[in-house]
Amino acid sequence: MSTFVYMVRHGDSPKEGNERTRDLTEKGQEQSHRLVDILKNEGVDAVISSPYKRSILTVEKLAEQLGKEVLVYEDLREREFSSEGNRISDQELLPLLEKSFKQPDFTLEGAESNTACQKRAVKVLKDLLVTFKDKKIVIGTHGLVMTLMMKYFDSKYDLNFLHSTSKPDIYRMEFQDNELVNVQRLWETK
Structure with a gap:
């Protein structure tokens, strides 16, 4: 049997x-309705999310459709680039991402590195793979932390992959025990 992580x-x-x-x-609210249409018949057993409001709201309608609550995990939050918690501009972010993928331990003062972000998020994912073994779970997440979790299992998920993703996006990951055996993109941009 396999465990599926969306x-x-x-x-x-x-x-x-x-x-x-x-x-x-x-637009994001409309996208969350489209997400329901894509995932409502997948047989999802649990809906999980980062604690950030935009992630919860993206998967909340699906959880309601399935009669489930959204389980929130703090360590699935996006990588922290500043201690103030405010979004940094794309102009500032792009060089930081490039440097972070070349030097995974690079961090700004009061923030965290790719290594630290990946470590905390993968720990949650591994725990979920045990808790929901042979089940199907949805994880509401963010571009960078999603990429770092996927990269842990397969190095091809890198900065180029991150840049190729959309908002929203859906990747169905198939695991046999802790081994990633298949990834399929389910979201199609219009």
Whole structure:
């Protein structure tokens, strides 16, 4: 038997504001309904999310459709780039990402590295693979932390992969025990 993890990158969200409390835009809300259509017949056993509002809101409608609650895990949050918790601009972010993928232990003062982010998130994912063995789970997540979790199991999930993802996005990961055996993208951009 296999365990299936559906990594769901959050929908469109405002470009400014606090990382933890940023909402979805109207477009992001519409995308969450489309996500329900894609995943409602997959036989999902649990819906899990990062604690960030935009991730919860992206998977919340699916959880409601399935009669489940969203289980929130703090360590699935996005990588922290600043101690203030505010979003940094794309112009600032891109060189930080490039440096972080070349030097995984690189960090800004008061923030965390790719290595630290990956370690905390993969620990949760490994625990979920045990708790939900041979089940199907959805994880509401973010682009970078999703990429780092996937990279842990297969090095091809790198910065180029991150840049190729969309908001939202869905990747169905198939595990046999702790081994990743298949990944399929389910979200199609329109």
